Amino acid sequence: MILFDQVSKRYPGGNEALSNVNFHLHPSEMAFLTGHSGAGKSTLLKLIALIERASTGSVIIGGKNLNKVSHYTLPYLRRNMGIIFQDYQLLYDRTVFDNVALPLIISGFSSREVKKRVHAALDKVGLLRFEKKYPITLSGGEQQRVSIARAVVNKPALLLADEPTGNLDPDLSREIMDLFMAFNQVGVTVLIATHDIPLINQLDKRIIQLSHGQLNPEKTGNTEQFTVDS
Amino acid sequence: MVRGNTSSSRDNTVSSVQLRQLKPSFSSRFKEFFIRHLQVFFYSLGLLSRSPFATLMTASALGIALALPAGLYVILDHASQLSGDMNSINQISLFMKKDTSAKNINTIQKKLEAYPEIAQVKHINRAAALQEFQDNSGFGDALKALKNNPLPDLLVVYPSLTHSDPQQINTLLIELKKIKQVDLVQLDIQWLQRLYAIINIGQRGVLIIGSLLALAVLLIIGNTIRLAIENRRSEIVVMKLIGGTDSFIRRPFLYTGFWYGLLGSLIAVLLVNISLIIINDPLAHLSSLYDNNLFSLGLMGINISSTLLLSGCLLGLFGARIAVGKHLKEIEPK
Known part of the structure; x- marks a missing residue:
């Protein structure tokens, strides 16, 4: 699903955020991306979401080489991914329903279909009763769940999350992670960048560790020898 | 760890669904396209009505800019019609x-x-x-x-x-x-020829003033749309992140430009007609001093009014398109 082949990313000014990164995330796999601040986690996710482009090497998503994606085909590629942010990126002048409906409206679903799917997505994250509320009236954990509902509403094959639990307490964080696990159970490929080492150590999932823009040898959760980088 | 095994066995079962995407049917997208256009059409009007005072100020500026050449045109049109009548009694x-x-x-x-x-x-x-x-x-x-x-x-x-x-x-x-x-x-007919010459100059003048003020309308709408884009920067970023195409993101702004153009030209029609009503009385008096035929400018004709409305709407759309094309590129997710 995700293949990084000798990928480097250099920002203008010479700062090399990623250097020679190789990894493969299989379809229906779930992995955590960890590393200290500035290790290149966000850059790696941005390369997948086509917010940034690789300086050298190629990123291949679902068989598609992102180097060859033009400005005009880019939106259609992003529709295959659900992206979740630390700061939720919700639209605060629209209701929870309208926020979650947005990806479907962009794709051109009928109003009936939109309603059905939004309800299903909100039900999955347990917020169906909040559909008419505005996001600002919800708690942080609830807002994050709204953004997850929006990310999964058009059933993307790939879910990306950048520090999804960064602003949440441990209990809420666990709830959010369980949600991601549930989506992974039904075949969605999930890649989550996170700082929350104690949490992911409880989950038996692949861990991809970045350090100064390079990949460390991989470990999985639940291992005694796991060390927190820096 | 058995992870490697499970993932490779998963590979076989799900490789067929790589980047499968939930897609609406073609007919649904086709139908929805028009429904969404209609929704955005009225949604953008709704956005404008949320700040009625600012909207009215912008629309009035557009109205004045459009009323000036339109009013001059009405007067010249009447003058050339009048001289046309006289021409036939050569x-x-x-x-x-x-x-x-x-x-x-x-x-x-x-x-x-x-x-x-x-x-x-x-x-x-x-x-x-x-x-x-x-x-x-x-x-x-x-x-x-x-x-x-x-x-x-x-x-x-x-x-x-x-x-x-x-x-x-x-x-x-x-x-x-x-x-x-x-x-x-x-x-x-010598005096008539002179009048024709003067009208000719007047028509060129209207053309120049009209072009300049059309440019002003473009700039006003362009600037208004630029501010609207700036105000909704975060929304645009979100739209781009979840796969909104340029044309989808552009749409509400284009309709906003259209509404401004329509409101502006409606105000212009109103302004010109009010001015005509004010002028008509003393004008009738003046013409009665020349002969018994009452000459009056009347109100704006349906042709001129609809031309004015149409050009207002087109200028609005065009101005918005220029502004959106220029500023939307600058807003990308970071």
């Missing part, structure tokens, strides 16, 4: 030599009336002309002191409508000058 005055006998004049009149270029010839008797002049000019007593009638006989020639363009009139003039008994041929 007349050529033939002043006869004083020694020409009444019988002779009668023959000439008959001869001229047979011309296909001439619709009608009227004879104004010199005696009758003197009488009328004495009655109307206020010089009655002075004229009575004259021994001889200083006025010549006059034949007024009305060219037929099919022969009234300047070229044909000119040919006719040359023809008329050849008549021996004719002292002077006078064509009463």
Whole structure:
């Protein structure tokens, strides 16, 4: 699903955020991306979401080489991914329903279909009763769940999350992670960048560790020898 | 760890669904396309009505900019119509030599009336002309002191409508000058030609002012849309992140431009008509001082109004398109 082949990313000014990164995330796999601040986690996710482009090497998503994606085909590629942010990126002048409906409206679903799917997505994250509320009236954990509902509403094959639990307490964080696990159970490929080492150590999932823009040898959760980088 | 095994066995089962995407059917997308357009159409109007004061201020600025050339155009249009009416009553005055006998004049009149270029010839008797002049000019007593009638006989020639363009009139003039008994041929259209020339200049002026103000309308709308884009920057970023195409993101802004254009031109129609109502009364008075025909500008015609509305809407759309094209590129997720 995700293949990084000798990928480097250099920002203008010479700062090399990623250097020679190789990894493969299989379809229906779930992995955590960890590393200290500035290790290149966000850059790696941005390369997948086509917010940034690789300086050298190629990123291949679902068989598609992102180097060859033009400005005009880019939106259609992003529709295959659900992206979740630390700061939720919700639209605060629209209701929870309208926020979650947005990806479907962009794709051109009928109003009936939109309603059905939004309800299903909100039900999955347990917020169906909040559909008419505005996001600002919800708690942080609830807002994050709204953004997850929006990310999964058009059933993307790939879910990306950048520090999804960064602003949440441990209990809420666990709830959010369980949600991601549930989506992974039904075949969605999930890649989550996170700082929350104690949490992911409880989950038996692949861990991809970045350090100064390079990949460390991989470990999985639940291992005694796991060390927190820096 | 068995992770490697599970993931490779998963590979086989799910490789067929790589980047599968939930897609609406074509017919659904086609139908939704129009429904969404309609929704965005009214959604953008709703956005404008949320800040009625700011909207009205912008629309008024547009209205004034549009009203100016439109008003001038209405006035010029009437002026050229008026001169057009006068053109059709073109007349050529033939002043006869004083020694020409009444019988002779009668023959000439008959001869001229047979011309296909001439619709009608009227004879104004010199005696009758003197009488009328004495009655109307206020010089009655002075004229009575004259021994001889200083006025010549006059034949007024009305060219037929099919022969009234300047070229044909000119040919006719040359023809008329050849008549021996004719002292002077006078064509009463010189002032008309001057008026035409002035109207011509006026029309160019309206064109220049109109173009400049159309540019101003573009700039006002462009700037308004630029601010709207700036205000909704975060929304645009989110739209781009979840796969909104450029045209999808552009749409509400284009409709906003359209609404501004429509509101602006409606205000312009209103302004021009109010101005016409204000001008019409004194204008009617002025025209009554010239003759009994009441001349009035009336209100804006349906043609001019709809042209104004249409160009307002198009300018709005166009201005918005320029602004959106320029500023949307600058907003990308970071």
